[in-house]
Amino acid sequence: MRAVIPYKNENAKSRLSPVLSKEEREEFVELMLEDVIKALNDAGMTTVDILTTSTEGIPKEFKGDLIVTEPGLNDSINEYLQNASEPVLIIMADLPLVTGDHIRKITSVSEDVVIVPGKGGGTNILFIRHPNEFTVKYHDCSFTSHCEITEDLDKSMHIFDSFLASTDIDEPHDIVELMLHGKGKAKEYAEKRFGSETGKGRVKISPLSKLSSFI
Amino acid sequence: MRAVIPYKNENAKSRLSPVLSKEEREEFVELMLEDVIKALNDAGMTTVDILTTSTEGIPKEFKGDLIVTEPGLNDSINEYLQNASEPVLIIMADLPLVTGDHIRKITSVSEDVVIVPGKGGGTNILFIRHPNEFTVKYHDCSFTSHCEITEDLDKSMHIFDSFLASTDIDEPHDIVELMLHGKGKAKEYAEKRFGSETGKGRVKISPLSKLSSFI
Structure with a gap:
């Protein structure tokens, strides 16, 4: 194999x-x-x-x-x-x-x-x-x-x-799944670069360094 | 239960x-x-x-x-x-x-x-x-x-x-998953209303009655 x-x-x-x-x-x-x-x-x-x-x-x-x-x-x-x-x-x-x-x-x-x-x-x-x-x-x-x-x-x-x-990571909203459910190096990388925005709908990623969201 | x-x-x-x-x-x-x-x-x-x-x-x-x-x-x-x-x-x-x-x-x-x-x-x-x-x-x-x-x-x-x-059906692109993997009444409903557009990326739904896509 x-x-x-x-x-x-x-x-x-x-x-x-x-x-x-x-x-x-x-x-x-x-x-x-x-x-x-x-x-x-x-x-x-x-x-x-x-x-x-x-x-x-x-x-x-x-x-x-x-x-x-x-x-x-x-x-x-x-x-x-x-x-x-x-x-x-x-x-x-x-x-x-x-x-x-x-x-x-x-x-x-x-x-x-x-x-x-x-x-x-x-x-x-x-x-x-x-x-x-x-x-x-x-x-x-x-x-x-x-x-x-x-x-x-x-x-x-x-x-x-x-x-x-x-869950393949292909579009920005997929990165949310990585941050929520990941455990490895890619998750660590995402966590250093992104925050998250929560509300009534799905969680979205947001830039850590700015107040406004980009998606 | x-x-x-x-x-x-x-x-x-x-x-x-x-x-x-x-x-x-x-x-x-x-x-x-x-x-x-x-x-x-x-x-x-x-x-x-x-x-x-x-x-x-x-x-x-x-x-x-x-x-x-x-x-x-x-x-x-x-x-x-x-x-x-x-x-x-x-x-x-x-x-x-x-x-x-x-x-x-x-x-x-x-x-x-x-x-x-x-x-x-x-x-x-x-x-x-x-x-x-x-x-x-x-x-x-x-x-x-x-x-x-x-x-x-x-x-x-x-x-x-x-x-x-x-897979909860909440946004238009979720309907693609329903059409691909569903078996019940909601899938039948979606298939009557939508076609699909394929390419190098993910499949997208498209209206059956128009040539242009809406998402």
Whole structure:
């Protein structure tokens, strides 16, 4: 069993640009990646690859393989899967609420394919028992695509239901979930930069240094 | 064991007003309530009360007690809890993704208090074994409040981790989750009114009758 983390550092997470500068976002995604690697290691998963287009922003302590590919998320993951001879867990790098316990549970599911949906139709984690028979299709409501691909292959499927694992940090309001429910380095980083505004509706993040809110 | 659903129909869900009219929102919240009642019944929970300020918008088939109170969510729930002599499940009416299986699991937890967080610091479901010792505090990041109240009472606590149960339908982008992951009447309603727009980011809802998107 091995894990692969698709990763982009340079100018990453443009949807967070209203609240974090380019440099801050690059620092932040590296910390989220560290949290994800820690979760994998906590679950005893030691074979971890990072699939990236550049060697920038890789944590110094990272001990796995760094696979540098051409841009194109689907092509590079599909090539990776074709060459895999053991079960593969594909996990996104922006999941700082995932814990070792989630990873253990996901990899213990007996079905052929486990899908952890992301917010808004994404796919946060995919666990594939027979990876060289599978093809991924990220973007454009990938959750639905991956369900359909699994069904077309006549494979059994489990949708893993977890608020924490389904919370990808992509938009400013997601940072609230990290501050409320996180435990790792990315949460620490967010807490240094943001306060919160409460009221009758959902909590919103606010800048620590100004009185006015920015979202 | 009994369940109580705080409910407001008249001019409900104002944050959905960019995409649904007042009349549509009132119809929609009634359907969400029906889905929640179905989940409770599917779990074998037959003692279900609705706590409301008006008798408007109650499903015809509802067989439980309708408790009409003064406005003030916290006061009315706390009065309810004070008079309860058996475990109480407080469940919000805007959780159409909750299933009977969730309810069964939540009420099987052995801890004194089970909290299902909502998006943005809310509390979607609270299961309290000794309700007359407990006080709720909704609004202003109620998830944190309910964790603190439980700790102050020296009660044991379990945070229930479920994407589906944590998805309250409060803002337009939540409707995407309902359309993707729902199964009940509220999902059917949303599918009649909305299409979806896909791309590299999260899926967004769009009006079925117009070419332009509204969020």
